[in-house]
Amino acid sequence: xxxxxxxxxxxxxxxxxxxxxxxxxxxxxxxxxxxxxxxxxxxxxxxxxxxxxxxxxxxxxxxxxxxxxxxxxxxxxxxxxxxxxxxxxxxxxxxxxxxxxxxxxxxxxxxxxxxxxxxxxxxxxxxxxxxxxxxxxxxxxxxxxxxxxxxxxxxxxxxxxxxxxxxxxxxxxxxxxxxxxxxxxxxxxxxxxxxxxxxxxxxxxxxxxxxxxxxxxxxxxxxxxxxxxxxxxxxxxxxxxxxxxxxxxx
Amino acid sequence: xxxxxxxxxxxxxxxxxxxxxxxxxxxxxxxxxxxxxxxxxxxxxxxxxxxxxxxxxxxxxxxxxxxxxxxxxxxxxxxxxxxxxxxxxxxxxxxxxxxxxxxxxxxxxxxxxxxxxxxxxxxxxxxxxxxxxxxxxxxxxxxxxxxxxxxxxxxxxxxxxxxxxxxxxxxxxxxxxxxxxxxxxxxxxxxxxxxxxxxxxxxxxxxxxxxxxxxxxxxxxxxxxxxxxxxxxxxxxxxxxxxxxxxxxxxxxxxxxxxxxxxxxxxxxxxxxxxxxxxxxxxxxxxxxxxxxxxxxxxxxxxxxxxxxxxxxxxxxxxxxxxxxxxxxxxxxxxxxxxxxxxxxxxxxxxxxxxxxxxxxxxxxxxxxxxxxxxxxxxxxxxxxxxxxxxxxxxxxxxxxxxxxxxxxxxxxxxxxxxxxxxxxxxxxxxxxxxxxxxxxxxxxxxxxxxxxxxxxxxxxxxxxxxxxxxxxxxxxxxxxxxxxxxxxxxxxx
Numbered sequence: 001x002x003x004x005x006x007x008x009x010x011x012x013x014x015x016x017x018x019x020x021x022x023x024x025x026x027x028x029x030x031x032x033x034x035x036x037x038x039x040x041x042x043x044x045x046x047x048x049x050x051x052x053x054x055x056x057x058x059x060x061x062x063x064x065x066x067x068x069x070x071x072x073x074x075x076x077x078x079x080x081x082x083x084x085x086x087x088x089x090x091x092x093x094x095x096x097x098x099x100x101x102x103x104x105x106x107x108x109x110x111x112x113x114x115x116x117x118x119x120x121x122x123x124x125x126x127x128x129x130x131x132x133x134x135x136x137x138x139x140x141x142x143x144x145x146x147x148x149x150x151x152x153x154x155x156x157x158x159x160x161x162x163x164x165x166x167x168x169x170x171x172x173x174x175x176x177x178x179x180x181x182x183x184x185x186x187x188x189x190x191x192x193x194x195x196x197x198x199x200x201x202x203x204x205x206x207x208x209x210x211x212x213x214x215x216x217x218x219x220x221x222x223x224x225x226x227x228x229x230x231x232x233x234x235x236x237x238x239x240x241x242x243x244x245x246x247x248x249x250x
Numbered sequence: 251x252x253x254x255x256x257x258x259x260x261x262x263x264x265x266x267x268x269x270x271x272x273x274x275x276x277x278x279x280x281x282x283x284x285x286x287x288x289x290x291x292x293x294x295x296x297x298x299x300x301x302x303x304x305x306x307x308x309x310x311x312x313x314x315x316x317x318x319x320x321x322x323x324x325x326x327x328x329x330x331x332x333x334x335x336x337x338x339x340x341x342x343x344x345x346x347x348x349x350x351x352x353x354x355x356x357x358x359x360x361x362x363x364x365x366x367x368x369x370x371x372x373x374x375x376x377x378x379x380x381x382x383x384x385x386x387x388x389x390x391x392x393x394x395x396x397x398x399x400x401x402x403x404x405x406x407x408x409x410x411x412x413x414x415x416x417x418x419x420x421x422x423x424x425x426x427x428x429x430x431x432x433x434x435x436x437x438x439x440x441x442x443x444x445x446x447x448x449x450x451x452x453x454x455x456x457x458x459x460x461x462x463x464x465x466x467x468x469x470x471x472x473x474x475x476x477x478x479x480x481x482x483x484x485x486x487x488x489x490x491x492x493x494x495x496x497x498x499x500x501x502x503x504x505x506x507x508x509x510x511x512x513x514x515x516x517x518x519x520x521x522x523x524x525x526x527x528x529x530x531x532x533x534x535x536x537x538x539x540x541x542x543x544x545x546x547x548x549x550x551x552x553x554x555x556x557x558x559x560x561x562x563x564x565x566x567x568x569x570x571x572x573x574x575x576x577x578x579x580x581x582x583x584x585x586x587x588x589x590x591x592x593x594x595x596x597x598x599x600x601x602x603x604x605x606x607x608x609x610x611x612x613x614x615x616x617x618x619x620x621x622x623x624x625x626x627x628x629x630x631x632x633x634x635x636x637x638x639x640x641x642x643x644x645x646x647x648x649x650x651x652x653x654x655x656x657x658x659x660x661x662x663x664x665x666x667x668x669x670x671x672x673x674x675x676x677x678x679x680x681x682x683x684x685x686x687x688x689x690x691x692x693x694x695x696x697x698x699x700x701x702x703x704x705x706x707x708x709x710x711x712x713x714x715x716x717x718x719x720x721x722x723x724x725x726x727x728x729x730x731x732x733x734x735x736x737x738x739x740x741x742x743x744x
Contacts, residue, residue: 016738017738017739019735019739022734022739023735025731025735026731026732034723036719037716037723037724040715044713126723126727130719134711138289140287140288141289143288202280205280214285218287218289218293219287219294222279226275226276226279227279234268234269241261244261245258245261
């Protein structure tokens, strides 16, 4: 476990001293800032209308496609260098010959990826604070929303990590990650195509939209938590197997 | 097979096994799940009443929902019924969209008498849902589900009005009660002595209470007890609400016999001041034997945090409910009830009657009519009773041999049943009435707290606020991140 922590710390350090981290973070802040700004603008313009406008915070946390689409791009960028980057730089082989197991390497990288994910979302606390200044905030709902976001991060990052393990370069890793996450996202759209049918619930279960829809309302559903953890487990397991196979081939 | 190949095969097998295991876990999780409501106002938690109704369900209930998938209510009805299904296996829900399943809709429309029409190119049904159990069915209209008070709509995070969520739960739980209970619970409200009427209109009307309780399969009927006329068969409880004229001995005996037969009675006895004296209402002979005394007094509340207007004889809040099965939930919530101009309703020390509503320690029961009608404010004297003063009591009465015990609830004012206060979300006037009726009629699910209304402050920003928001969120924050990144990059280079 100690080695896992060391690897995670090293990965976090390497990430945050690299320019790409700050490019990603800056882009993310611009995007999420713009999203929240437009939602507030719409809410401000809806003052006085019957029922008022939508709560910008509720809309920000999964209420619009502006939440989901960027994740298809940001997640692969965050995870592409985890293993593929090491392979490209030629540092993966020495790492695997060190007295660390593939499990420790992969778990360390995975933990680091979760730190990146959480870091992306920490600035959104400013949006929560702003909303509380101009209206009321249901802190229970906020808590549930962040739990939902963390759950999404668990399996998104695991998919990205696996893609990075499989790929020979970072670009390929990003494309594979985009493909994997995109496939799940596309499957989720089935909840709208099959609305009203017995398959709707199945697609809703697979769907990141169905996932956030509940969490953003303040409803924590055990099905989605189990889905997040189980898909994350699969992603991490296959990443470990891939690294072990790679080590075996050396 | 080489060791490497064997390793690969073993690895592939393990992988497949894990995938199968994950699939199984997800399948089980999909079928057996739980949901936790993190909202502060417990918006998505079923009320304890609904839970009680669902857990006690002993027969199959089918719910057919005819909302189109384009109808914004459909998602919330779906969410609500999902929660219902987690509480009972006896409930089956079927969504039939008239647009996408026209054949099935046609069959069900014929079966349940559902009409349809076109609206903006979509087929819509005239009913939102039908709840069926055996031969009984109950229709739920769109009006039953929608909140009509547009001025008070507050939007929750899902985009549904909080009021709407509450109305939906009331509609569906009420419908289930209607189809599973043998017959409606009947409350007979006495008339002929100046009591409150069950008709609509006027300040002394029980019509709001009547309309709300209809959802719980409770019906009201006016009965005349003049001359000691018998209380009709089929009355599950008797209401004597705010009489202004005294009951005769024969009429009182009728009520006593009703209690002895194991039924329930709710009395609200306002203090009647006439000819400079408190007038008896003739019901004291019922109260005395069970250890309850209706005082010849009026409660004065001087605690400013309890008074709702500036008058000593005006409205004030009560939140001390004693220790009784009907009021424990309110004590736990410290939920307030509004009363006005009550008299004391005390219990005898050592008796079986229990106090269920008490005023604050700063109040007192004023016995002097001269002081009540004087120009100077009343003051606490030796003859008066210092608070907390009991203004409500409940007792069980031994009945005839073989009959269950009768139940009596007495409250020292009728004003708490005023329509304006019954529907206030911050008060529990309606919930209290519902709980007492449940106890009197042995309908336990009514004793739990029914769905509540909640309110939320929407986000309001001026154009100026929005402008500065843009600057802070889209310019300043990203610029700060970029600055930190550049600084780190430069320090690394150096």
